[in-house]
Each structure stands twice: as C-alpha cells, then as structure tokens.
Amino acid sequence: MAAQIGKRPAATSRQSRRLIDPSGAVMSRYLLFCNDLLRLDDNPLLSLPRDSDAALAVCILPQRQFSPNRASRRRRQLQLGLFREFQQRLAVLDIPLLLRAGDPAVILPQLLQQYQLERVVAAEPTAPEEYRWTSGLNWQWLDANSLLADELRPDLNTLPRSFTAFRQQREPELRVLAPQQAQPSILALNKILSVAGAIALSDLPQPEPDQPIAEALAQQLPEHFAQWQQHSEPAVLARFTQYLQQHLSHYKLSRNALIGADFASFLSVPLSRGTLSARRAWQLIREHEQEYGQNESSYWLRFELLWREYFRHLQRKHPLVFFRHGGLGLHQVPGTAGEAGEALLRWQQGRTGLPFIDANMQLLAQTGWMSNRGRQNVASYLMFQLGCDWRHGAAWFEQQLLDYDVASNWGNWAYIAGALYSAPRSFNALKQAVEYDSAARFTTLLLGPPETGNHRHQPYEQPDWPAPQAWQWQQYLQQLKAE
Ligand SMILES: Cc1cc2nc3c(=O)[nH]c(=O)nc-3n(C[C@H](O)[C@H](O)[C@H](O)COP(=O)(O)OP(=O)(O)OC[C@H]3O[C@@H](n4cnc5c(N)ncnc54)[C@H](O)[C@@H]3O)c2cc1C
Incomplete structure (x- = not known):
C-alpha cells in the first residue's frame, strides 16, 4: 500500500510533544477517535482543535467486537458502510479520516506515537470494554451521545434506583444539552495527513455482497x-x-x-x-x-x-453488573447461570413452536431488527419459559441487532430478568400474541398461513404441540382466559 503522507509537522521528540506554532501559540496534537460520532452535526470532536492545533481523525473497526460470533455480517456491513460514507463526506470538506481495522488498544497507542500526538479524544462510552481501549493513554472523553452531559450529568453515586424515579427527578425542569453548531476545524484537521494519504493508509476489509431481505x-x-x-x-x-x-x-x-x-x-x-x-x-x-x-x-x-x-x-x-446472571443480586433471576442447550438454538432459529415468538425471531434473523414489543416477549420467553440464562439471549441480540447498543441491550435484558433494581418482569406471550397480532397478520407474514384452522395463536390446542418444559403455560392460559 503506497503511503502518501500529507503535510507532516516538524518532528518532535515524544518527551516534548507540546509544540509552539510560528505565531508563538501552544499547539495541541489530538487523536480524534470518531467511532461513535459518524456525523458532522453536533460532533464536538471535529470542532475541538483550534486552528493552531493539529489533529488526526480515525475510526477503527474493533476486530474482537466485530468478529463473526459477536456481529452478524449485516451489522458488520452497516458499520463498514457508515465508516466509508463518513470518510467520503469528510473528504469533500478536505478533512482526512483514517479508517483502520484491528484492536483499538493496540492501534491507538501506535498512532499516538507514529504521529507524535498527545491525547486521544473520543465520545465517552458506557461499556467497560471500550473504556479499556484507552487505559494507560492520555485521553479525554466527551459525552457527546448522551442527553445529560457536562453540568447536567447525573451523579452516579445518587443515581435513582428506578427509571421512574430518574425520570421524575429530571422531568420537573428537564434540560438537555443543546446540540453544538460549531464547524469542524478544517485547518487543524488536515495538518497531519492529506485526504488522499488517509484514504491510502486505510485498511478496512472489503465490503461483502449485500444481503437483501425478502421483498x-x-x-x-x-x-x-x-x-x-x-x-x-x-x-x-x-x-x-x-x-x-x-x-x-x-x-x-x-x-x-x-x-x-x-x-x-x-x-x-x-x-x-x-x-x-x-x-x-x-x-x-x-x-x-x-x-x-x-x-x-x-x-x-x-x-x-x-x-x-x-x-x-x-x-x-454498575459496569459489570449488566453482564452477571444474578446482576445486583436483589432478586431471584430466572434460568440457571450458563444454561443454554437445544432450547436456545430453537429460540435463535425461530423454531420454538410458539408462532408469536418464532415470527419475531425469524424477523430478527432476516432483517437485523425487531420491534420493542417483540424484544420484550422473546426475551421473557427465553428466560422464563425456556429456562435459559438470559445472557445467551443478550449475546444473540448483540450479534444480530443492527441497532445494537451495549447499554440499551444488556440493560433491557438485565431489567426483564430482574438483575437490576426492580423485580423480574415476565410477559405472557400467549396473551400478547392475541393482543398485538389479533388478526395474525404479522405471524402469517413471517411464517406463512397456519396449516390448520385458525390455531395460529392457540398452538396449545393442537395435540402434538411441543410445550416448553419449564413453562407454566397452563397458568398462562388460565390467565389469558380469565380476562
Ligand atoms: C431485550 C431488549 C433489547 C434491546 N436492545 C436494544 C439495543 O441493542 N439497542 C437499542 O437502541 N435499543 C434496544 N432496545 C430498546 C428498544 O427496543 C429499541 O430502542 C426500539 O425498539 C427501537 O425502535 P425505534 O427507534 O423505532 O424506537 P422508538 O419507540 O421510536 O423510541 C425512540 C428511541 O428511544 C430509545 N428507546 C426506546 N425504547 C427503549 C428502551 N426500552 N430502552 C432503551 N432505549 C429505548 C431508542 O433510542 C429509540 O430509538 C431493546 C429492548 C429490549 C426489550
């Protein structure tokens, strides 16, 4: 790969990285890690450097997080596509963006050293895994993807225990930070690499063919x-x-x-x-x-x-609690830690025998998306009825969902399991199927028309219906009929 290096600043030693520009101003040299900020609007990273500074913008496809067992091909393609699109849009503005693939914990220090940069600046993450990428480095977080940041940021020590308390605490005079209007500092951003140089040095994997979804x-x-x-x-x-x-x-x-x-x-x-x-x-x-x-x-x-x-x-x-089966340990959490087995596979493939669950799971597999109502039901079904460790479900969602977000995903799973502050919340999938898919249009779209009569949401009436072992479905049925 031909390295076309653009305007390089005068070499300085690592020890004396604070530079003075010709006008006598102190220059800062930033590495702007743009992974979670693929936008020009309200992007404080791009407007952070002043004209007298120098900055290199980079996105890194994290190898481990995007390995096939953690990210579906569809999700990987989305990320790669959005990285490249952002690179092209910045190029039009004469802003270089370097695109790399690998381990950020290795690449970030390499770039700091190679380009004599002082500090990594990035959108503040929520997951411990991402905080670790910059451990040992000089870094600065900007909480650019939260509504409540800077002076509005909640004090974690007194963060309310429930969402309702959090909302009620904030709502009376709810203020959120206004989006930033600041322009990217083009001068600072194209001092280290030229646009062509950044493109030539980029090493993202080639895109794979699209996976169209059924018409x-x-x-x-x-x-x-x-x-x-x-x-x-x-x-x-x-x-x-x-x-x-x-x-x-x-x-x-x-x-x-x-x-x-x-x-x-x-x-x-x-x-x-x-x-x-x-x-x-x-x-x-x-x-x-x-x-x-x-x-x-x-x-x-x-x-x-x-x-x-x-x-x-x-x-x-609670960085690690989101990934522990028992979570905070305040409630009896469904399923046995580590339990998965064949039931998990049937759930993943949409073959549990309950059409409402299966249709949602097949939708996820075919599109990378599922409604909130669907997510709540399939999550509840996996842990309460199939008796699996909820973390297997969260990991499957992580792999499949195009909108995968570590806090929203693991947080919602842990919340349903009762691994956080509130008690477990199970959903009666039989009842929900009738309520939200009364004419069975959704299930028919995904699974085709039912084979017999109108049993779509009453599969239990069929003699050979494979009732889930751990499921107290008789109880659910009574609940359904009682209303
Ligand atoms: C088990 C489970 C896993 C989930 N995993 C994810 C995930 O990985 N990524 C993700 O973005 N959302 C997740 N959600 C939340 C929610 O299902 C999706 O945000 C929503 O369905 C996306 O559709 P929408 O943007 O049209 O939502 P809308 O209903 O239009 O809501 C607007 C926005 O509000 C936020 N939001 C809505 N509901 C929730 C919620 N329950 N928790 C957190 N934020 C919410 C989202 O940012 C959403 O885009 C999960 C929910 C469950 C029950």
Missing part, C-alpha cells in the same frame, strides 16, 4: 431499511424530519406494533451508530412541539429517549 418483508419496513446508506447522517435527518411531520402524532398509539414503516421513530440505528445525535433528535422534537403543540405522542417519544439515557448512566454506575 414482502422489505415492504413492511421503512424504505430501504436494510441498506446501510439509509442510516447515514443525511438520510436519517431527512427521514426523521419527515417522520415528525407525518407520523409523530400517532406514536403513542402505534409504538407497540410489531412491524410497519412508521409506527415508531426508527431512530435506534442512527443513535446507536452515532450518525444522529440524541440531543439533535431531542431538539427537533422540541421544535416540533413549539410549532404544533406538545401532545402525548411527542412527550412519549422523549420519554423513550430518557430510557436510553437511564441505561447509559446505569451501566456506568
């Missing part, structure tokens, strides 16, 4: 949902603006649907990949409310963004 399914999701281009910054801003105009008004009523193009915001992929700032999303909802008035739906969308926020801070408070 019938694709039509039921937002347009081109499966194509990574739809989750890039310009596409997302355009789609969300349109969503606010045309569909926000019914969010509260429609948000529990199982499939559809506009029943919810579909913000989770751009928020988790960093192509949209949570603060920008919040501000756009606020502006919409100012113009058209606040209603239950607009409030509820902000309410859901606060859930995301809560899990982010909770994970920082």
